[in-house]
Amino acid sequence: MRVMKKYLASFFGGALVVGAVLMPKAQAGQIGPSPSVMVPESAAQMRMSFAPLVKDTAPAVVNVYTSRTVRQQVDPFFSFFGRGMERERSQRSLGSGVIVRSNGVVVTNAHVVKGADELKVVLNDRREFEAKIVAEDTDSDLAVLQIDTNGERLPYLTIDTSNSLEVGDIVLAIGNPFGVGQTVTSGIVSAVGRTQVSDLASFIQTDAAVNPGNSGGALVDMNGELVGVNTAIFSRSGGSNGIGFAIPGELVQRAVESSLSDGKIVRPWIGARTEGVNSVMAEALGLDRPRGAIVEEIFPNGPGDKAGLERRDVILSVDGTDIFDDSGLRFKLATFTPGHKAKIKIWRDGVIKNVSVRADAPMEYPPRNELVVEGTNPFQGLEVVNMSPALAEEMGFDPFATGVVISAVSRGTLSSRYRFRPGDIILDVMGEEITDTSQLQDVVLENDGLRSWTLSLDRGGRVTKSRIRF
Incomplete structure (x- = not known):
């Protein structure tokens, strides 16, 4: 039997709150970890509340307001002849963000701040701060912001980088859907490692309600740690259909570290162009099932070339993480610090081999010579x-x-x-x-x-x- 987590709770709607989990009052700042988890065993346990957990985590979730200037042609007829008058208007949008450092470092989605002329962060207590973009990366859909707190230490969430989240774990989504104000929804982890949503991230899928405005908000576990940044939904109507996606904490952590140290989000590579292995390829290569990413091209003198990777090698795992397709490989590499020596298991000519490849920042070669x-x-x-x-x-x-x-x-x-x-x-x-x-x-x-x-x-x-x- 699995042992109880610090914040045991149930998400069954309509249950009366008759008890609360006792815990020490958290100070502004880091949420303490707890090692355990279990399923509710009694009606009393199922009536326990999320309230203590929300009180500890919600102050670290913020609203992100953006404004950008959009230029439009007043008369499309005259614009055809190049004489159209342009009119400027201000376009405003809203998203969410998470404070991940007590000195005011905020992480959100890149699509939330894209093209913004003005950025404003509003805290849980309604205080407003001007924000600047430290770094953004459209491929991972992450952006790191900085607000000036004048030395004040703000509550923040610890990013969970353990990669221990499992299907069935209870999670809370905190954000500002539709601009109605900070909202908390609950659900479970429906899947992990979803790579069909984008070319890079390996998403966490959850059935916690995620709606427009939740983008950039927090997905937290029962330890009160940030396990993901909410980023997308699958919906025909634009509202929540119980299929939401979050960027995993390990990628979020790497993006924050890279932004603060380099001023940009650096994603290491191994100098190899790869493609996911389908069933036809798997049969031709002698694999027992479709898995891994096959190497199609090696960049001359790149990390993969120096490590001895060859065309038609199939990358099966990286540092113990199974690779199922090209997106999964790119995600795993993006979580590394440049210079990391990755242990890669490959399939070559019917034999499994192990190679060590230095995952490094893409090369500046040839020089730009602007x-x-x-x-x-x-x-x-x-x-x-x-x-x-x-x-x-x-x-x-x-x-x-x-x-x-x-x-x-x-x-x-x-x-x-x-x-x-x-x-x-x-x-x-x-x-x-x-x-x-x-x-x-x-x-x-x-x-x-x-x-x-x-x-x-x-x-x-x-x-x-x-x-x-x-």
């Missing part, structure tokens, strides 16, 4: 950089992408007359393949002043060949 194209040509004024795995990570590109990418188009320059966009990769100019920024400048200057130019661009994975009349 420059602004000069001369009398349609490229004049383009700001370009060399693509590298590190830059690809920042821009949300394929880390294996190579070449020269446009980082900005300067206004009022010759290049602004044409349809160049930041993120375009220049593949060739005048029939010559472009491999780095200095070569691009040389090719352009060699043909400076010509009236007709040919070029190839990669825009979002689609390659187009164009002729420019200059």
